[in-house]
Amino acid sequence: MSTLTKDVLVEMIRDKVGYPVKEAKEILEIILEEIKLRLEDGKDVKISGFGKWTVKEKRARPGRNPHTGEKIEISARRVVTFHPSDKMRDQVNRNQSND
Template sequence: MTKADIIEQIAEKTGFTKKESVELVELVFETMKDTLESGENLKISGFGNFNVKQKSDRRGRNPQTGEEITIEARRILTFKPSVILKNAINKG
């Protein structure tokens, strides 16, 4: 499913115009993105949790040359589905 598919379904189920549905979906995604960029966790009840975690520097190896390199610290995004979502997926 793509963002366009989501917009289409929202328009069909709510009676909003496609333009209104696009604005709504873009606003939701923008709010989610801004929240995660600021380092806050995002919890959507009945869906799951998005968490931003900090990974520290670590040693790695270039697979082509075997040379040791340092992989820089970075933030990663993790998702943990809710029990409700897990159950819904496993029933199908």
Template sequence: MEETSTLTRADLAEALHRTIGISRTDALHMVEQILERMSDALAAGENVKISNFGTFLLNDKAARIGRNPKTGIEVPVSARRVVTFRPSQGLRDQVAGSRGT
């Protein structure tokens, strides 16, 4: 299996610095502000849609009975809200097209 790398906040800030020419500090601040706004929106119950990228959706999961896979004992799993990501068709096509490289 091939090793995959991870894109970080610092990588995004560096790309902004190189592409736009703003300082590294300003670029990192901009990335932080965008991520903070997205987090705040999700925490407030809003979905986050980024055109040509995808949508971060909030889903409410009902309480249920789960099972400990090690012991087989049933345990209650509380209701919770989860964030899921649905990629746009353009992103799906781009990712699918990059598999051959």
């Protein structure tokens, strides 16, 4: 199984829609950049039938270095989570059971 990369997506857009590679790449970059900008602003991104990305705030908390056992402070940060839509989850599970 190969990894789905930006280059593969560009080729798919080119093949399925007939756009030249340069235009297909620009379209993909615009979409990805818009998603990134929304997430940077702390906004959710929802694509119907696909899923939803959400930014969550994590508080600072105590932790431990797994190599040395030393106690450390894990700093506060934001994390992005993805939740697939019910439709996506059902489709993935349906395809899994066919293997």
